[in-house]
Amino acid sequence: MSVFLNVNEIKEKVSLLDLLKNLGFTPQKVSGGEHFFLSMLREEYTPSLCVNDKLGVWFDHGGAGVSGIRSGSIIDFALAYWYPSGFPEVLHKIVEYANVSVDPSESISAGKVQSERPARVPRYEIERMEELGSNLAISAYLDSRGIGAVSKEHLYEVYYSVLDDKNRLRNFFAAGWPNENGGWEVRNKHFKGCLGHKGVSFLEGSAKRLCVFEGYFDFLSWRVEHEKDPASVLVLNSLSLLQTAKARAAKFDVVELYFDHDRAGRVATGEFVADVELSRDCSWVYAGFKDYNEKLVASLRFEHKVAPALSVTANNPGLAVER
Secondary structure (H helix, E strand, O other): OEOOEOHHHHHHHOOHHHHHHHOOOOOOEEEOOEEEEOOOOOOOOOOOEEEEOOOOEEEEOOOOOOOOOOEEOHHHHHHHHOOOOOHHHHHHHHHHHHOOOOOEOOOEOHHHHHHHOOOOOOOEEEEEEEEOOOOHHHHHHHHHOOOHHHHOOOOEEEEEEEEOOOOOEEEEEEEEEEOOOOOEEEEOOOOEEEEOOOOOEEEOOOOOEEEEEOOHHHHHHHHHHOOOOOOEEEEOOOHHHHHHHHHHHOOOOEEEEEOOOOHHHHHHHHHHHHHOOOEEEOHHHHOOOOOHHHHHHHHHHHHHHHHHHHHHHHHOHHHOOOO
């Protein structure tokens, strides 16, 4: 026999908008009674997760995350967000983060709950993690992004399997790093996503100065150029976690922002600077490029083009022409 929270009471008492606010998410736009968020269930740059609080429903127009859930009630959202947590655990998390009082239902057997809602089979499984270096494809990918030299201290090789729509098990590998909510952000040449639910990544350093990045590869690009910089680092991993980042940044004396040069990044930068005292936009260091990594890759390509030309000129002085 087990005690479970009353599902119907949770649906009646808990606002999904309030839950999202307490989790650190803010709608990017509101149209009528619909609130549009950057999906926190996967990586995206255009708000497509729609919440109708009056009806108590949500729908992710951009597709499902790793849980396979893309719509439903607040319960369905929680199952997708805290995937692959079990049903009872998810109910307790809703109550905890929504900060509401909900009476437990009568003691019932776990078997009865299972009959009400079948257990969801996880669609992915992390098989193992290893230090960088054994997988040449991963190493080559990181080198192509210009961050191979600094990656060993910050990234792992993640080997995982995914159950596809036809229930076939497919094996994958990628470079990955953990976030604070227990998920793993993974990247390879063909895929960019998260195993588990989204969260920020924090690297502790100076207690007074914080550098905030939109993406982890942008942080690593900065690290290439600032190898010994002692600043603390906060990586959003998704702009949907902007509120969480602002709350974390408020305790620092100096906050440097390195967001993308696109509309979403500019809006996020403006909001951050307005809300967090002593924060400043430092994205000027990669002016002319979308982000820090794009600048780094471009500079490396330029160096590779220039080096052979200088070598040829040095070996053949006659090629040098005075102007």
